[in-house]
Amino acid sequence: MSKSPLPFPVDDISVFAKSLRRQLDGLERAPSHVEMLNLLAKAGGYRNFQHFRAQQDARTNLDVPRPLPADVDYRRVKRLVRFFDAQGRLTRWPKKFTMRMLCLWVMWSRIAAKVPLSEREISDWLDEQHLFGDYALLRRELVDRGLVTRTADGREYRRIERQPSAEAIELLKHLRQ
Template sequence: MPREIQTITIPDLSTFTKALRTRLQRHDGLPTHASMLSMVAQAAGYDNFQHLKASKPTACKPTDSKRLEKALRVFDQGIMTRWPKQTAVQGLCLWAFWAALPARRDMTEKEVNALLKSRHSFGDHALLRRSLIDHRLVQRTIDGKTYRRIEQAPPEDARALIAAI
């Protein structure tokens, strides 16, 4: 009987490996082939290996909805009220500022600061500006005078956040 090839798409490798590690830690000893298939399928967001086989090759559960919920809690009517503690949530929140920046247009630091100040209320626009650069959402010239949004497709949870805000 020929082997049927199964493919999976993993939208967030970090979440996948954490889920797989948790399942492996719960298992006593070396898992069998069948139980390993099931663990991999579950870590990828499927109920079990049979569910994976029955699904389309790209079908996976959406990325971390808890992170999205945490990100939404720091916004009030589109204004960021506090800086999140978790780095992953911080990175997700920055997409809301990225979306507010004009596409394919150079901006001065003064213009970027004005936009950031208008969209947060905790009083640290410099933190937001540096974080946008660190997360590779914005680039600036070496002298720091010109800023430009880096054009890219936001991840699924970032698109959900942008739409909700």
């Protein structure tokens, strides 16, 4: 085990205490040091201590300010940053659905809110936002995933106002830096 300090913020100390109590009630003996670390990490919303530690390491590498949300996979955010160039353009389309969705949130965040766009305008705009040459794929995915709406005849597109996931917010913050 490392001797470097690992901050352990929790959103609600009462929920944390109840979760820890339930886990301790299920044990027949006092937990070992490693078991206790896992119990604490689980009560804090992590899968286990290794998950907590990996999140802390990734947070440190990304320079994410505290408090650290437990529901963000910082390793995934770190990998996703590599899908964008220095100007913030998407260089390639990820293979995994979860990573695609996070990239779509980046595209969504850059579309002007409450501004109708023609098919040509959104296609041209999307063409400027990526480097792999398939604006139709991005346009279709934005519509299919409920981030953009279009009229039945396909003439007008509008951004749908939604709350991005915590991971998408972290990715957006990092790309803006």
